[in-house]
Amino acid sequence: MSTYKVKRRDFLKITGLTGASAALAACDMPTTVTLEEGEEEVVSYLMPEEYVIPGIGVWYASTCQQCDAGCGIIGRVREGRVLKLEGNPVSPINKGALCQIGQAALQVHYNPDRLKQPKLRQEGKLIDVTWDDAFAALKSSIGPDSGLDGSRIAWLTGTVSGHQRVLMDAVSEAVGGASHYAHETLNDTVVDKVNADVYGSANVQYKIADAQSILSFGADFLSTWGSPVHNSVQYGQFRDAPRGVLIQAEPKMTVTGGSADLWLPVRPGTEGTLAMTIAAELVASHGADATKLPKAMADQLGQYSLDSSEAQTGVAASLVKQAANFLATRAPSLVIAGGTAAAHEHGYEAVTAAAMLNVLLGNVGKTIIPVADFPYPALAPKKGDTAQLAAFAKKAKAGDISVALIAGTNPAYTAPDQLDMAAALSAVKVKVAFTEFLDETSSMADIVLPLHSDMESWGTHVASYQVADPMISLQQPLMEPLYAETRSLGDTLLDVLKLYNAEQYGPFADYYAYLRNVVSAVPAVAKEGASDEAYWQAGLQQGMLKVTAPKPFPAAIATAANDDASDALVKSADTMGFVLPVYEKNKDYPLSLIPAASSRLGDGRFANLPWLQEAPDAITKIVWNSWVEMHPATALYYGFKQGDFVEVASAEGSVKAQIYLHKGINKDAVAVPMGQGHTEYGRYATGRGVNPLKMLATTSDVQTGELALCATRVTVVSTGRNEELVKMGGSESQVGRKLVGTITADQLRRV
């Protein structure tokens, strides 16, 4: 195969046609902006596509890579530049909608802090080098002549799927058995395990639109949990007449909680107790059939009375009654659990208790549907979690990792100090970072390989949450690479593979050629009669490739769908003995810390995007900073005022930030949002706010070993300083002026 077989299509020429076109060649070049004749340059297209008209945007489909929900995007491209992203209307995931984080992908691409040049560590410092030199360094570390035992090489990545994963696995195999650790701070490891145990499949579809009432334990499904855009579209239908009722039980009000009809400020770690109490109430007052539950659980129901539970959970008995009433009278209901509910030592039990409500209410198979695994396991997402990071750290500290290949994760920022990532990473001789930015982790690397942005790369992806029939999301570049010395991850992986297996990978000029070839190899039956080229072009137009062949459901699920407790479910509940924790007071550290997932900054990876920094937090309206969210009653008890600078200290560390008073938080909890407090992440993120993740205790969920994010207890002490909080919106209330007329939901119902 000739490497440079230029087809007419490939010939697409994208040069600018505006006065600023000189800037196209190199972003940093000074441009002349003047009206004077003969001063600015104007460069024509060389050979444009027929449909390209200067000044008129053309939309191309691709896939959002900001999170693993895999929303379809379309990008408006004008004069060779991508200018605006929108949701792809034909994507079954997001149906034309796009979240703010997805919108901000443009600022990743055009970010002034993007790496433009590879770097190598020389005498302790990172020095700019050419791509060839950097790749040569990579080659001497992991190439065939490195003489390294392949099992001493490890991947440390975020969640990866599609052919990036295939090629990573191929590299692992080629080097001789490298291991792969995927790390995500915000993950669903606990929920996936519960789903597998209770419903028979880790993959579960939540049919939000089909429900009449929803009870969510800690799952901020409209903003930070699951497939938020998909859920939001479904939520719109759920709220259409007849209007579904949303009940949210969580210690700190999330965006979803803010939308709820009934918000239950449950004490952190007692979500399981609340779920069991609701189950008991359903059985006692609404005739639910307790025999649907595994015996070990049914037997315990008697222990959960409304009153005893109030003392535990902090949720008033009347509210619990109301919640149970909604669920019983508005069928089908749906119970979701995740996020803060799963982030405890007994998170698994709490999520299981919630799942049992689905069994009790007969929702399985109606609003909660277990589905088969993705039919091509090699492409399925390798989901990250902190348990894998801890395993990596352990192996590294034992001196068993010589080369770490790091991509898409920033553990030096997100890992709790207790995990001592700094020591783990220093124990690794060669750290290779594939990255677009220098962050806390990549700045520790020895070889820094700057990547194309997502707007410049090819890729295939499989969403972590499969919303409908299995499909592969397609990512295509929306414009030419901005910088000459960056490469896409896929291209680099291919280059490494060519070192090992020139025969197999040599024919592919680049990652595009590889992907195009892979698609040719898709069996004709999956293409449903379309020619190979038509199938590919349709895939590009839609931003996805349909892959048929869903497997039949495993038998266990078929049973569960008939409302009976599945075998797996009985087994799991019985074998673990099902113990729910009792909330214990802690004298020294009286409050629970909620490191709150941010709907803007995620786990901190979006902190370098000014659009997201300046977008006010949905609940507090604070911009560009961190805060400590506290209930006014708690603040009164400790003597804090709004804007007080306080120190939030755990046994493991502390952070300082300003108090934000809000009734939307449990009185025994304080919340500090994730995402700020970067020490190294470009001009917009660095030195701003604090990072609560560092001070977490390394308590884990007992059943899965996953880090329990909300299990850290803290104390809050004043620093004696007070300043006005910087936030949009000056006043939290209308001070009785009725600027906006409101009536209560009760009054509305009577109208």
Added chain:
Amino acid sequence: MTHGLIPGKVSQSNRHLAPREPVPAKAWGHVATRFNMLFGVLCVLLFFVGSAYAEVPNAVPPKGDHDGKHVEQPIDFPHDIHARDNKINCMYCHTYARRGLVAGIPPTSKCMGCHTVIATDKPRIKKLAEYWEKGESPKWKKVHDLPDFVHFNHEKHLNRFIFNNEGMEVERADEVCAFCHGEVKEMTVARKVKPLTMGFCRQCHEDNNGPSDCWKCHK
């Protein structure tokens, strides 16, 4: 033959070329185009018919002159040979004028459409062919420009004065172009001979019943 995509920059591989297939147009409908046509029709309806001296029917040409300097171009493009001697319509090369905001410098492929066979021995054409072989477009110098806060739309003006203008033949498009660009067909490389100031625009809008809302141009 390899082709750099961006002047001054040779791409590593043609495979990297961004993107392949646009989203089908039907999903995004050319609402704007339809609006433009409506607008054009409206203008005609509103127009005060018959000004005594206009050669272009239903039009009062804008007034004012500007003594622009000669601009050195990478190739001494002879507008006169093309537009005057060979009577090539302006819109044959500046094909985007009737379809978008900007008239556009013709793509180099358009030049080569004729000049792979015509006048291939002339020095200027040889120079052009050199660019083409290198896969580059000449870096022309901009002659006519407006500040970024001015929103000028070629398409709307062409609709108003040519396509939706009764009695106007499309063959005489150059007379309309000349309103703002002068007698380009008498020039080699273009020279700015009209002031293109706000007063120039406003006067013409007044004479021709063009819109007078601020936001029509400053949006």
